[in-house]
Amino acid sequence: MAEETLLQARELCRRYGDRTALENLDLSVRRGEIVGLLGPNGAGKSTTLRILSGTLPPHRGTVTVAGADLFAAPRQARRRLGYLPEIPPVYPEMTVAAYLRYCGELRGLRRQALSRALERALERCRLGSVRQRLIGNLSKGYVQRIGLAQAVLHEPEVLILDEPTVGLDPLQTREFRTLIRELGEDRGIVFSSHILPEIRALCDRVLILRDGRTLFSGPVTAADSRRFRLRCAHAPDAAQLAALPGVTALEPAADGSLLLTLADEAAAAQVQQAVLAAGWMLREWGPAHDGLEQLLVTLVHGEPA
Amino acid sequence: MIVRIARREFRALFATPLPWLFLALGQFLLAWLFLTLVEQYQTSYQPLLVKLDAGLGATDLVAVPFLADPRLLMLLLLAAALLAMRLLAEERRQQTLPLLLAAPVSATEIVLGKYLGALALGLLLVALWGGLPLTLLLGTGLDLGRLLAALLGLALLVASLLAFALWVSALASQPAAAAAATFGGGLLLMLLQRDGGQGILAYLGLLSHYERFLRGEVAVAALAFHGVLITGFLALTVRRLDALRVQA
Numbered sequence: 434m435a436e437e438t439l440l441q442a443r444e445l446c447r448r449y450g451d452r453t454a455l456e457n458l459d460l461s462v463r464r465g466e467i468v469g470l471l472g473p474n475g476a477g478k479s480t481t482l483r484i485l486s487g488t489l490p491p492h493r494g495t496v497t498v499a500g501a502d503l504f505a506a507p508r509q510a511r512r513r514l515g516y517l518p519e520i521p522p523v524y525p526e527m528t529v530a531a532y533l534r535y536c537g538e539l540r541g542l543r544r545q546a547l548s549r550a551l552e553r554a555l556e557r558c559r560l561g562s563v564r565q566r567l568i569g570n571l572s573k574g575y576v577q578r579i580g581l582a583q584a585v586l587h588e589p590e591v592l593i594l595d596e597p598t599v600g601l602d603p604l605q606t607r608e609f610r611t612l613i614r615e616l617g618e619d620r621g622i623v624f625s626s627h628i629l630p631e632i633r634a635l636c637d638r639v640l641i642l643r644d645g646r647t648l649f650s651g652p653v654t655a656a657d658s659r660r661f662r663l664r665c666a667h668a669p670d671a672a673q674l675a676a677l678p679g680v681t682a683l684e685p686a687a688d689g690s691l692l693l694t695l696a697d698e699a700a701a702a703q704v705q706q707a708v709l710a711a712g713w714m715l716r717e718w719g720p721a722h723d724g725l726e727q728l729l730v731t732l733v734h735g736e737p738a
Numbered sequence: 739m740i741v742r743i744a745r746r747e748f749r750a751l752f753a754t755p756l757p758w759l760f761l762a763l764g765q766f767l768l769a770w771l772f773l774t775l776v777e778q779y780q781t782s783y784q785p786l787l788v789k790l791d792a793g794l795g796a797t798d799l800v801a802v803p804f805l806a807d808p809r810l811l812m813l814l815l816l817a818a819a820l821l822a823m824r825l826l827a828e829e830r831r832q833q834t835l836p837l838l839l840a841a842p843v844s845a846t847e848i849v850l851g852k853y854l855g856a857l858a859l860g861l862l863l864v865a866l867w868g869g870l871p872l873t874l875l876l877g878t879g880l881d882l883g884r885l886l887a888a889l890l891g892l893a894l895l896v897a898s899l900l901a902f903a904l905w906v907s908a909l910a911s912q913p914a915a916a917a918a919a920t921f922g923g924g925l926l927l928m929l930l931q932r933d934g935g936q937g938i939l940a941y942l943g944l945l946s947h948y949e950r951f952l953r954g955e956v957a958v959a960a961l962a963f964h965g966v967l968i969t970g971f972l973a974l975t976v977r978r979l980d981a982l983r984v985q986a
Contacts, residue, residue: 488839490984504984511842522837526753538742539841583837 437464439513439621440485440591445494447480447645454480455491455645462591462621467613469636469653470625471725473733477645478625479519482595485623486516499590512540515589519596521580525569529560532568533582540587550586558582558612574605581609585616592616594624598631610635629726639725641732648732653725660721661701664690666714677707692721739843743851748858751824757859760820764813765866771809772870775800797881801871802952805888810867811945814896815924817863821856822903822920823913826975830911835982845979849972853904860896868892884954891951894964895944899924901971908978 440462447455455477462468470478483489485496487503487510496503501510524532533554537547555561558578563571568579577597584592597613598606613622613635626632632639633653641649674691675683679700686692695701708715751757779800787794804810829835838848868889874880903920910916930943947960 483836486836486840488836488983490981507984508842508844511840514840516836516840518833518836520833522834524750524832524834526750535742535746536837536841539739539838539843541739541842 438462439464439499440623441495441497442481442485443495445481445484445491445496447477447484447489447491453645455484458494458640458642458645458647459650460485460623460640462623464590464621465618466638467617467622467624467636469632469639470623470642471627471629471632471639471729472642473627475644476642476733478627478642479595480645481642482516482593482623482625483518486514486518486593487511488516488518512587513590514593515584515587515591516593517580517584517595517597519599521576522583523568523576523579526567528565528567529571529579530555530564532579533586536583537586542587550588554582554586557585559608573600574602577601577605577609581612590620592620592622592624594622596625596627598626598628606631629729633722633725641729643733649728659695659697660724660727661693661695661704662686662690662717662719662721663693663704663708663715664717665708666716667712669708669711669713673711674708677704679703690717692723739847740851740854743838743843743848744854744858747825747852747855751821751855751859756820760817761863761866764817764863768804768810768813768867768870771807772800772804775804776874795881796874796878797884801874801880801885802888804871805868805892806949806952811928814863814892814899815921815928817860818896818899818903818924819917819921821859821900822907822910822916825852825856825904825907825916826979827907827910827913827916831913839979839983845976845983848979849904849908849975853901853972853975856900856904857897860900861893864889864893864896881954887954887956888952890956891948891960894951894961895928895948898944898964898967898971899927901968901975902927905971905975905978908975 438461440460442458442460445455445458445460446453458477458481460468460481470481472478480489484491484494485503487496487507490504496510498510499513501513503510527535530551533551534547537550542550555564558581560575560578560582563575568576571579577600581594581597584594594613598609601609610631613624616622617635624635636653638651639649639653640647669691671683671691674680674693679696680693681696682694684692693704695704705715705718779796783794783799786792826835829838871880871885899920902924903916906920906923907916910919927942928944930946941963947963950957950960
C-alpha cells in the first residue's frame with residue numbers, strides 16, 4: 434500500500450510568453466508521502482502546483498492522479514484531488530458552513546454524505562466555533578483553515594497545498610503542520626514553501642527548483658547524511674581534525690560545536706574513533722540537520738557549501 | 739450541478755447592496771417615467787382620441803412607448819454592465835476561480851450555472867418593470883397579446899445582453915473593464931440598425947428585433963436570432979474557460 438503511486442507528473446513544461454516558467458519537471462508522490470517544493474520566489478513552485486491541480490494547462494507533459502489522466506479524464510482525476518491555492522478561494526459574503534456545503538456540492542457530495550463530510554472537515558480543521566460566521570469577518574488564520582477544509586472535504590487521495598502556512602502566527606503554523614502530517618498518513622501530499630525548517634519537519638522528499646528547473650530531487654534525509662555536529666570536552670586542533678581521513682570540510686558553528694562534512698556515511702565511525710584516540714573526549718555527535726540548507730545555498734545561489 | 743452554481747451565483751449577487759440599490763432606484767425612476775406617460779395620455783391624448791374616434795388605446799400610447807423608452811433600455815444595459823463586473827471578472831480578481839476550475843465540473847456547467855444565476859436577476863428586472871404597464875388593467879383594457887409579445891421581446895433582449903456580458907466578463911480580469919466593455923459593446927449591439935437602416939447590420943441589431951416584438955409580432959426568425967446569439971456567446975465563454983485550464 435505504501436508503494437502505490439498517487440500522483441505522477443512527467444516532463445511538465447510551461448511558458449509565459451518568452452519566459453520558461455517550468456522545464457521538464459518530473460514528480461511522483463506515493464501514498465503516505467509528503468513531497469515538498471522548495472525554491473526562491475519565481476522558481477516555478479506555484480506554476481507546478483497549478484498545473485498539478487488542473488487549473489493551469491501545461492504546454493507539454495502529463496499528469497495522472499490515482500491512475501486517471503488529468504487532461505483526458507479530468508472529472509475522474511479532479512474528484513481525487515484537493516487543492517489549496519496560495520490565496521484561499523473563499524467567498525467573503527458566505528458563512529463558513531454554507532461555503533463548505535457549496536464546495537462539497539461542487540465535488541458531487543449529496544445529502545448525508547455531504548453533511549458528514551462537512552462535520553468532519555469542520556472538526557478536523559477546528560472550525561466548529563465559527564461555522565455560522567461570515568468568512569469576510571474572519572482572521573487570516575481561519576481563512577487559511579477554511580481553505581484547507583475545502584481541500585480535504587471530499588477526502589481526496591492527493592492534496593496540493595500552495596504555501597499553506599504563509600501569514601500564520603507561530604502557534605497556528607505549528608497546528609497547521611500537525612494537521613498536514615495527520616492528513617499525510619493515508620494520502621499523498623505535495624506542498625510548496627520557502628521555509629526550510631517546514632520542509633524538513635514535514636517532508637519525506639524534496640524538490641528544489643530554480644528558474645523552472647529541477648535542481649535536486651530526493652529524500653530530505655539524503656541531504657543530511659554527510660553533515661555531522663561534533664562537540665568535544667577539550668577543544669580539538671582544527672588542522673589535525675581536518676586532516677583526518679574522510680573529513681572533507683570543517684567549520685565552527687555558532688554554538689561552539691564543529692560542523693563536519695564527510696566524504697560518505699561510512700567515514701563517520703572512523704572519525705569518531707580518531708577523535709576518541711586523540712583524547713579530545715567526545716561529548717556530542719549527531720546529524721547536523723543543515724544539509725538541506727547547504728544544498729539549497731549551493732544549488733540556488735551557486736555558492737560552495 | 740448547474741442549478742447549484744446558479745443558486746450560489748444568484749444569492750451572491752444579492753449579498754451586496756448594489757443590486758438592492760439598483761432595483762429600488764430603477765423601479766423609482768421607471769415608475770416616474772410610467773406615471774408621466776399615463777398623465778400625458780390622460781390630459782393630451784385621450785380627448786383627442788375621443789374626438790377623432792381613432793382605434794388607438796393605452797397599449798399603443800402608454801404601455802409600448804414605456805417598454806420602448808431609451809431610458810428603460812439604458813437601465814437594462816447598465817444592469818448588464820454591473821453584472822459583467824461580478825460573474826467571472828470578480829472571481830478572477832478575488833482569485834476564487836481556482837475553486838471552480840479545480841472542481842470536477844465541466845466548463846459548460848460552470849458557464850451555464852453562472853449564466854442562469856445572472857438570468858434569474860435579469861428576468862426579475864423584466865418582471866418588475868413589465869409589471870408597471872400591467873397595472874393599467876386596473877382601470878382600462880389592454881391588448882394583452884401584444885403586451886406579452888413585447889415582454890417576451892424584452893426578456894430575450896435581457897437574455898442576449900447577459901450572454902454577451904458573461905463572455906466579456908470571462909475575457910476581462912478587471913471588473914471595471916468588463917463593465918465598460920459590456921456597456922459599449924451592448925450599446926453597439928442594440929444600435930446597429932440605427933445608421934445602417936437595412937441589410938445585414940440592421941438584421942444584427944438587437945433593437946430591430948425588439949421593435950417587431952413591440953408591434954406584437956413573435957417571429958420564428960427573431961426567436962432563432964436570439965437563440966443563436968445566446969448560444970454563440972455562451973460557447974465563446976466555455977472556450978475561454980477551457981483555455982484557462984485544459985488547453986495551453
